[in-house]
Amino acid sequence: xxxxxxxxxxxxxxxxxxxxxxxxxxxxxxxxxxxxxxxxxxxxxxxxxxxxxxxxxxxxxxxxxxxxxxxxxxxxxxxxxxxxxxxxxxxxxxxxxxxxxxxxxxxxxxxxxxxxxxxxxxxxxxxxxxxxxxxxxxxxxxxxxxxxxxxxxxxxxxxxxxxxxxxxxxxxxxxxxxxxxxxxxxxxxxx
Numbered sequence: 001x002x003x004x005x006x007x008x009x010x011x012x013x014x015x016x017x018x019x020x021x022x023x024x025x026x027x028x029x030x031x032x033x034x035x036x037x038x039x040x041x042x043x044x045x046x047x048x049x050x051x052x053x054x055x056x057x058x059x060x061x062x063x064x065x066x067x068x069x070x071x072x073x074x075x076x077x078x079x080x081x082x083x084x085x086x087x088x089x090x091x092x093x094x095x096x097x098x099x100x101x102x103x104x105x106x107x108x109x110x111x112x113x114x115x116x117x118x119x120x121x122x123x124x125x126x127x128x129x130x131x132x133x134x135x136x137x138x139x140x141x142x143x144x145x146x147x148x149x150x151x152x153x154x155x156x157x158x159x160x161x162x163x164x165x166x167x168x169x170x171x172x173x174x175x176x177x178x179x180x181x182x183x184x185x186x187x188x189x190x191x
Contacts, residue, residue: 012089014041028053063115
């Protein structure tokens with residue numbers, strides 16, 4: 001008897017934790033929908049995941065684009081019952097020795113906060129209708145105690161931590177589980 005196929009959406013799949021999670025979940029009982037900015041890195045992780053038997057579809061784009069994200073995720077949800085969505089896309093200005101610029105702050109908040117909202121909100125009505133699903137929000141230890149060297153990153157990760165914590169209680173009656181993941185430092189390539 002074969003196990004039922006799982007459908008998993010992962011943003012930030014072209015780098016860091018999202019890339020590692022895509023590889024970890026890849027097997028013949030999984031359909032992966034991988035979002036990321038780098039077409040080359042998405043092709044690389046897609047090939048690795050497919051070699052482990054996963055069915056893979058990639059989406060090169062920006063999680064900050066609300067309409068694009070909504071269109072892609074709603075189409076995935078119309079064609080599949082989504083088991084897991086992992087909002088993993090995120091950016092930082094690094095731990096700087098000088099103040100962040102307005103542009104850096106806008107990019108960080110729009111990617112980390114709006115990108116998470118753009119990933120999660122389109123899938124919620126489908127999960128409620130199906131009374132099934134798991135949502136994972138990737139926050140950071142910096143969201144627990146702000147780093148003076150990364151104020152925007154810290155605040156953005158605190159915002160999505162609280163958002164995920166609040167969603168947990170809100171979605172529990174619909175049989176939807178929400179996890180907030182709080183990793184420490186992760187070595188990823190610069191943006």
